[in-house]
Amino acid sequence: MNIPKTNLKRVVIVGGGFAGLELAKRLKGAPYQVVLLDKNNYHTFQPLLYQVATAGLEPDSIAHPLRKIFRGRKQFFFRLAEVKKVQVDQKQVQTNIGNIQYDHLVIATGSGTNFFGNQEIEYYAMSMKNITEALDIRSLLLQHFESALLTDDLQERQALMNVLIVGGGPTGVELAGAIAELRKHVLPRDYPDLDIRQMHIHLIEAAPRVLSGMSEQASEAAQGFLEKMGVQVWLDTAVSSFDGKRAVAGDHEFLSKTMIWAAGVKGSPIPGIPENAVLKNGRIAVNAFNQVEGQEDIFVLGDLAQMASEGQPKGHPMLAQVAMQQGKNLSKNLRNLAQGNSLIPFEYDDLGSMATVGRNKAVVDLPRYKFQGFFAWFVWMGVHVLQLIGFRNKLLVATNWAYNYFNYARDIRLIIRPFSRPSKPDNL
C-alpha cells in the first residue's frame, strides 16, 4: 500500500461513512498515523439518496471526495480499497490492494440491505444503499415509463407504471412521497399518452405503523400526508414473494415490475472478526467503548456496531447521529489511550429524528417538541443542508431544492446508464 512506517501508532479505519469520517476528522493532531480505507473515493450523504433515486439531486450534490476533506493532513493516508479479511493474530487487514498492519483497527462499514434470506426478492427488488443503486432506481423508473408507452396490454402497462415500496421506515416513506410528487407534477406532463390514474404507489409495512422509530404522532401525520398524496399505505402487511411482476403480501396481490426494498438492514461484517462477536443480524457486539469483546484493538462503529445497554438491549438505532457520536467518542478514547488515560463509555445523545414526505410536509420529533407540516419541512431542509459536507454540496443542494420547489420540477430524469438485471441465478 506504500504507507510509510513511522514511530506513530497506526489507526486503520475501514469505511468513510458518517462514523469513519467523523473519527478520522477528529483525529487531526492526535499522535497516530491514520489510514482510511473505503471502496469509494467519496463520502455519501445517505439521508438524501432517495432524492438521487427520484431525479431531484445528482450524485455530486450528496457525494464528497474523501481526499478533499483531508487535504494537507499530515500522517493521513487514504486508500481506495476493498477489505477482504481481518487477521486478528497478525494485527493485519487484507485488501484487494495488499495487506496493512494496524495498531488499532476501526471497522465502520455500515449496513447492507437485508432480504431476510428471500433470494427471489433479492434478485428482483431494487435496494438503495449507495449511489449506484440509487441511480439504478432512477433509470429503472424511467425505463419502465418508456416501456409502458409501447404496450397495449393493460396489465403489463400497469405493472410497468406501478411502484411497490416495501418498508415504512424513513427511507420508504421519503421514497414513496418523492415518487408521489413525480406522479403529480412530472410524469403526466412527460407522458401525456399514459393515463396516470393507472399508476399506483404502494407502501407496504409489516409493523402496525409507518416510521415506527418515531413518535405515534409523527407516524400518524406521515401516513396522513402519504395518503393525501395518493400513496396506498398497507400496515401489518408483510411481503412474502415477488416474481418480478407480482408480489404477494398477506392476502393481497400487487401487480408491479418495480419493487424498492427498504424493509431491512443488516450488518456487513468482515471475515476474520471473531465469530462469537458476530450477531445473527450481522451486526457486531461491542462494549461501551465500541470495542469487540476480547479484542481491545478492534473497534466497531455506527450501523455495524450493536452496543447493548440498559435502555437499548438491541443496541442503538442505525442512524447517522449515532455513528457520528460514536466516531467522536472514539476519537477521544484513542487520545486517552495514547496518554494512558482510561476510556470514556459511549453515551448516546438523542437529538431527535425527522423524515420528509413531500413539499411542505415533514415530521420532526425533538426531545421536547414534536411538530409536523410546513415548519417541520423547513427544519428538515435546514438541518440537511447544514449537515452536508463542504460548501459546494450545500450550495448545489440548496440551489436544486429552490429550483425544484418553484418549478415543481425534477429535471434530472436522465437514463445515463440503463439498468438491466444480471442474468438469473440458477437457484431461482
Next chain:
Amino acid sequence: MNIPKTNLKRVVIVGGGFAGLELAKRLKGAPYQVVLLDKNNYHTFQPLLYQVATAGLEPDSIAHPLRKIFRGRKQFFFRLAEVKKVQVDQKQVQTNIGNIQYDHLVIATGSGTNFFGNQEIEYYAMSMKNITEALDIRSLLLQHFESALLTDDLQERQALMNVLIVGGGPTGVELAGAIAELRKHVLPRDYPDLDIRQMHIHLIEAAPRVLSGMSEQASEAAQGFLEKMGVQVWLDTAVSSFDGKRAVAGDHEFLSKTMIWAAGVKGSPIPGIPENAVLKNGRIAVNAFNQVEGQEDIFVLGDLAQMASEGQPKGHPMLAQVAMQQGKNLSKNLRNLAQGNSLIPFEYDDLGSMATVGRNKAVVDLPRYKFQGFFAWFVWMGVHVLQLIGFRNKLLVATNWAYNYFNYARDIRLIIRPFSRPSKPDNL
C-alpha cells in the same frame, strides 16, 4: 410504437442532437405529426462534455430531458429507441422497439469516433462522444492516480500519471487545458505522496498546428496557452500504435496508460441508406436541401450530412452551429413542402468559432474580430451558458463555474462506476 395514425403527414427524426432538436422545436405548429427517436432520453450539450470528463461539471448540467422540451406539444411523440435500419422502399424505419412508417425521414445521428481502422487504438484508447464515455474518462483518470500511489515501479507510476491526448482540434485542446488545470490545482493537493512533476500531458496533432479549423492567430495563441500551462504539444506527429501503455508517434515513444482519442470523427450512417450516398468517411452526401440524392423523402442533417458546395468541397465543418442552421432551414422547407412551395437551399452563416484552454484563456474567431485571452474566455463562457437548454442547466453551469473559478476546484472527482476495459477481442 403506439403512435396514432392521423391525417397529418409524419416526419420521423432520428437523433435529438443539435440538428434534430432544432428541427423538432421549429416544427411546432407545422402541419406534421413529429416523431423524435433517440437512444437517450436526453439531449447532450456536447461542447461541454470535456468538463464532465475532467470533473468540472456533472452530467445533469449538460444533459436535458427531451420530453421536458416538448411538453404540451400536440402531435409530437418521443420514443426511446435505437434505429437499426431504414427500409427505403417501404418508407419505414426498423428500431429495437418496432417499426415506424414515415412520410419524411430526417437522419441526424451525428458522428462517431474515427480510429481510422486501427483496432488496437480503438480498444485501448478512450473516446469522448457521449456522457457515459466522458464519465468513463473521469473515472479512469482518478483510478490511475489511485493506482499510481500503490506502485514502486517508477515507469509504471509515470505511465499511470501521464495522459496522451491525440488530436489538436477544439476537443483535444480543451481537454488538455482542463487536465493541465487538474494537475496544477487539484491533483498535487489530493495526492501529496506523488511527485506531480512526473505527470506529463502530451497533446499530439498530425497537422502542423492545433485548432486547424480556426485562424492561425488562434492556433498560435492556443498553443502558447497550452505550453504555458505545461502541456507538451507535438505537431506534425501522427500516432501509429498504442498497446495500452506505450504509444508510438513518428520517432517518439510515449509512456502512458491513458490515451484520449480526439483525432477523428466519422459519420455513423444507418444501414439501408442507399449505398451510393454513403461516402468513404461515413458521412452521407446531400444536396443543398439536405436531401439524399434520389431520395427526396430522406433528409440528413448535421455532422452526418456532407453537403459539397463551391467553397466547401468536403462539406461544412462538423459544428453545432451548422447542425442547428440546417435544422432551422429544414423546418422552413418542410413547411414549404406542405404548402407546395419550392425549397430553399441551405446557406451556412459562419458565426465564428471559439475554444477555451483554461481559466482566463480562450481564443475566439469572429467573422470580423479575432481575439484571445481573458476577454475571449469571458465571451466563450457567456455564449456557452446562453446556448445551454433550459434555465436549470444555465443556472447549474454558471454556479459550478463560479464556484470552480473562485476555489480553483474540481469537486466532482468521484469514481461512481469504475471503468474497466471489456475483455480483449481475439484479433488483438
